[in-house]
Amino acid sequence: MGKNTVTVIGGGASGLVASIICARAGAKVTLIERMNQLGKKILATGNGKCNLTNTNLTPNHYNGNQPKFVISTLNQFNVEDTLNFFKDLGIYPRIDNGYVYPYSNQASAVLEVLQYEVDRLKVKVIYEEEVNSVTKNNNQFMIHTNKSKYYAHKVILSTGGQSYPNLGSNGSGYKIAEQLGHTLVKPYPGLVQLKAKADYFKRIKGVRVNGSLSLYNDNRLVKKEYGEILFTDYGLSGIATLQISRFIKENIKDNKIKVCLDLMPELEEDVLDQLLIQRFEQMPYKTIEQSLVGLINNKLIPIIIKESKGNPNEKVSQLSKNIRHNLVKQLKEWIVYITGTNNWDQSQVTVGGISTDEIHPNTLESKLIEHLYFTGEVMDIDGDCGGYNLQWAWSTGYIAGLSATNKN
Ligand SMILES: Cc1cc2nc3c(=O)[nH]c(=O)nc-3n(C[C@H](O)[C@H](O)[C@H](O)COP(=O)(O)OP(=O)(O)OC[C@H]3O[C@@H](n4cnc5c(N)ncnc54)[C@H](O)[C@@H]3O)c2cc1C
Structure with missing residues (x-):
C-alpha cells in the first residue's frame, strides 16, 4: 500500500471537499458513503437553495466547548477562498445581505459541481457501505464496513453529526472516533x-x-x-x-x-x-x-x-x-x-461532537492517532444559521485534505 492512500469516510459537504483536495494533490482516494448517493444533505440546505457561506464570517458565529478552535481553519480557508473554490468549479455566487447562494438558487448545482470534480479526479467512491470501525496497525489503517474491509495510510473522518439522519448523518462517526480513543462531548439537536x-x-x-x-x-x-x-x-x-x-x-x-x-x-x-x-x-x-x-x-x-x-x-x-x-x-x-x-429529524446541526481538545487546530489531525483527520460537523463545533455550518464543512474539508497530503 502506497503512502499516499487516503480513505475519506462520509461523502457529505466536508468529505467531498477533502476528497477533491487529496486527489488534486495526487493521493489515491477512496470515499466511502453509507447512502446510495453523495451529499444528500447538501440538496436540503437553504430550503433547496444552499446558503453556502456568509460574507460576514467571523469566529463568533461558532460555538462549542472551545469555539476559538475555528480561528486557524477559517483563517487558512476563508470566504474568499470558498467563493474562488466554487467559482473554479462553476458556481457563480448570488450574495443577498451577506448570505451566499449559487446564482441559479439551486442546491443541486453545488452538489453536481462537486460530484463532477470527484469523478474527474477519479476518486473511487464506494456507495451504500457503512463504516463500523477503524483500527490501526503498523502505520496502516483498516476500515471495516458492513460489507468489506479497506486499507489506507491516512483516514479522514467526515461522517457529520446526528442531525437529519435520513439524509445520512446517523451519529455513527462518534463510535468510530471513540473506539480510536477520542472523547465525545454529548450531542444535542441544534438549530431546532x-x-x-x-x-x-x-x-x-x-x-x-x-x-x-x-x-x-x-x-x-x-x-x-x-x-x-x-x-x-x-x-x-x-x-x-x-x-x-x-x-x-x-x-x-x-x-x-x-x-x-x-x-x-x-x-x-x-x-x-x-x-x-x-x-x-x-x-x-x-x-x-x-x-x-x-x-x-x-x-x-x-x-x-x-x-x-x-x-x-x-x-x-x-x-x-x-x-x-x-x-x-x-x-x-x-x-x-x-x-x-x-428531535434530531428536524435539527439542522448537531451541538457537541468529538472534543476539539484532541485535534490539532492547524491541521485537523488527531492528537491521539497520527494520520487521522476530522472535518465538519462530527467535531464539537456548531455554527449559527446563515451559511456558517457549510463554511465550516468546506474549510475543514480543505484543510484536512491539505494536511493529509502534505504529511508523509
Ligand atoms: C435541512 C438542513 C438545512 C441546512 N441548511 C444549511 C444552509 O443553508 N447553510 C449552512 O451553512 N448549513 C446548512 N445546514 C447544515 C449543513 O448542511 C451541515 O452542517 C453540513 O452538511 C455538515 O457537513 P459534514 O460533511 O460534516 O456532514 P454531512 O453533510 O452530514 O455529511 C456526512 C456524510 O457522511 C455519511 N456517513 C455518516 N456516517 C457514515 C459511516 N459510518 N460510513 C459511511 N458514511 C457515513 C453520511 O451519509 C453523509 O453523507 C443544513 C442542515 C440541514 C439538515
Whole structure:
C-alpha cells in the first residue's frame, strides 16, 4: 500500500471537499458513503437553495466547548477562498445581505459541481457501505464496513453529526472516533424548533413576526436574538428561535427555561405606551380588539388581550391604566415557558461532537492517532444559521485534505 492512500469516510459537504483536495494533490482516494448517493444533505440546505457561506464570517458565529478552535481553519480557508473554490468549479455566487447562494438558487448545482470534480479526479467512491470501525496497525489503517474491509495510510473522518439522519448523518462517526480513543462531548439537536407550554399555539400557528427573543435559564439571560419568529402548533420556530435553540440541552421541567418575546423591539416600553395612549384618544369609539388592528397581526390580538387580562369588547375610552400597561408588557415581554426542543429529524446541526481538545487546530489531525483527520460537523463545533455550518464543512474539508497530503 502506497503512502499516499487516503480513505475519506462520509461523502457529505466536508468529505467531498477533502476528497477533491487529496486527489488534486495526487493521493489515491477512496470515499466511502453509507447512502446510495453523495451529499444528500447538501440538496436540503437553504430550503433547496444552499446558503453556502456568509460574507460576514467571523469566529463568533461558532460555538462549542472551545469555539476559538475555528480561528486557524477559517483563517487558512476563508470566504474568499470558498467563493474562488466554487467559482473554479462553476458556481457563480448570488450574495443577498451577506448570505451566499449559487446564482441559479439551486442546491443541486453545488452538489453536481462537486460530484463532477470527484469523478474527474477519479476518486473511487464506494456507495451504500457503512463504516463500523477503524483500527490501526503498523502505520496502516483498516476500515471495516458492513460489507468489506479497506486499507489506507491516512483516514479522514467526515461522517457529520446526528442531525437529519435520513439524509445520512446517523451519529455513527462518534463510535468510530471513540473506539480510536477520542472523547465525545454529548450531542444535542441544534438549530431546532422549541416546544412550549400554552393552549393558544394551535390558534396562532403560521403567524410570523419580526421581533426579538430572549432566552432565560432560571431567570438568567442566556441569549438574545432578533429576527423572524414563527408560531407553530407546538411552540416556536423561525430563524431567531433556531439561533437560540443550541442553549437548550435537555427536556425541561418546572418552568426553568423561558423565552421572552418582544413583538415591537424598535419601541421602548414608554414610547409604546405613548403610542397606545395616542391611538386610544384618537379612536375612543373602538374596542380594544379593534384598536390593535393594524398594529399587530390580527390572529395574535385575542391572545394578547386575554394574557393582559383585558376584555376584547371593552371600549378603549373605558380602559384602565393597568390593562394598558399589561398590554404594553405583553407586547414587549410575552413570556413562553419552554418544555424542550424538536428531535434530531428536524435539527439542522448537531451541538457537541468529538472534543476539539484532541485535534490539532492547524491541521485537523488527531492528537491521539497520527494520520487521522476530522472535518465538519462530527467535531464539537456548531455554527449559527446563515451559511456558517457549510463554511465550516468546506474549510475543514480543505484543510484536512491539505494536511493529509502534505504529511508523509
Ligand atoms: C435541512 C438542513 C438545512 C441546512 N441548511 C444549511 C444552509 O443553508 N447553510 C449552512 O451553512 N448549513 C446548512 N445546514 C447544515 C449543513 O448542511 C451541515 O452542517 C453540513 O452538511 C455538515 O457537513 P459534514 O460533511 O460534516 O456532514 P454531512 O453533510 O452530514 O455529511 C456526512 C456524510 O457522511 C455519511 N456517513 C455518516 N456516517 C457514515 C459511516 N459510518 N460510513 C459511511 N458514511 C457515513 C453520511 O451519509 C453523509 O453523507 C443544513 C442542515 C440541514 C439538515
